Amino acid sequence: MSTHETGRLVLVGAPLGNVADASVRLKTVLHSVNVIAAEDTRRLKRLLSDLEIDTDADIVSYFEGNEQTKTGQLVARLEGGDDIAVITDGGMPSVSDPGYRLVTAAIDVGVPLTAVPGPSAPTTALAVSGLPSDRFIFEGFLPRKSGEASRRLAEVAHQSRTTVFFESPRRIEATLAQLCESFGSQRQAALCREMTKTYEEVRRGTLASLLDGARDDPPRGEITLVVAGWDGPDGSEATPERLAAEVEALEETGLPRKEAMRQVARQYGLKRRDVYEALLSR
Structure with a gap:
């Protein structure tokens, strides 16, 4: 005793x-x-x-x-x-x-x-990812419902810190597709699977390349996904469709439209009128 x-x-x-x-x-x-x-x-x-x-x-x-x-x-x-x-x-x-x-x-x-x-899988994957590890966010598993997952991703898409996720082999392709949509397909990332085990593997590249790889050669085992932080406004990613989608995602969380527009404009270094015009063009 x-x-x-x-x-x-x-x-x-x-x-x-x-x-x-x-x-x-x-x-x-x-x-x-x-x-x-x-x-x-x-x-x-x-x-x-x-x-x-x-x-x-x-x-x-x-x-x-x-x-x-x-x-x-x-x-x-x-x-x-x-x-x-x-x-x-x-x-x-x-x-x-x-x-x-x-x-x-x-x-x-x-x-x-x-x-x-x-x-610890998050810190182990972060250490071998080759991505900045001085500041990071751990998000764990995304919600299973697509809408909830999209809202969660919208909250962290423009964080400058590296983000770490857990994912299952069954859902990894869909999650990478959502990340391409929310974070931008050219964001750098590392897909780490079976850490410290016999078939340990780290795939590094853009989210788009990791998505292609997951389609061609589906990863198996336990997966930890490490995604680079946002490095500032990028006009090539601030398409009207993307701006409007992010405003709508924030509105679904209960945020008033004006505040949602203000946050999205600030994230991309734009004026609120630019975001408003993106909404009108939808």
């Missing part, structure tokens, strides 16, 4: 694919805790076997589908004195993975928590 008055919650950064990336502290924690909450219990057991970790911990399933119902049970065990480790299939818990609900619930009841730092 834990020696704490309450138990302690430990977020464990799991290897993305190469088990040799596991730290000594990861092994110690998984050996010593009372409970391991795993996104995929089968993958966890394989990891434990590969790392030759002997544990008497209770292994419980904790993933997106049951996170809401299981959180209360895990908090009760923490309050009862059990130490709990949360581990996902790869990377840090709560970063587009299960864990955030449990973290906030543990904080609410005063349970101490810490993390075992480990691999």
Whole structure:
């Protein structure tokens, strides 16, 4: 049992694919805790076997589908004195993975928590992308509905910071097509798949070239997409159709038309009348 008055919650950064990336502290924690909450219990057991970790911990399933119902049970065990480790299939818990609900619930009841730092797909992909890494935005997975995804992209299309996305092989072609529309087809990007695994691959080029490549040779496995930031107004991209589409996307978020026109004009270094005339030409 834990020696704490309450138990302690430990977020464990799991290897993305190469088990040799596991730290000594990861092994110690998984050996010593009372409970391991795993996104995929089968993958966890394989990891434990590969790392030759002997544990008497209770292994419980904790993933997106049951996170809401299981959180209360895990908090009760923490309050009862059990130490709990949360581990996902790869990377840090709560970063587009299960864990955030449990973290906030543990904080609410005063349970101490810490993390075992480990691999992170966003920063790993950013480091090898060849794109600026001093400032970046992490957007995770885009919404599944096309309209919601377009609105999200419109919000970040003119950020000067590099943007990092997660995507599945099934949706990558559609997402690259949306990025070409929202960010401009000539924006530089890197498609990183299966990071640290046997078939690791990084495809670099414009969004248009990555889209062509995804059509000709669909990428498989887990994908992290890194897209360069906007480097300032570009008259060749400020077509009437694009300006009007961006105003309409902002309006759909509830922004008044005048404010939407003002924001789009500012993003492209144009006068608001230029944007107004683009709307009239539609």
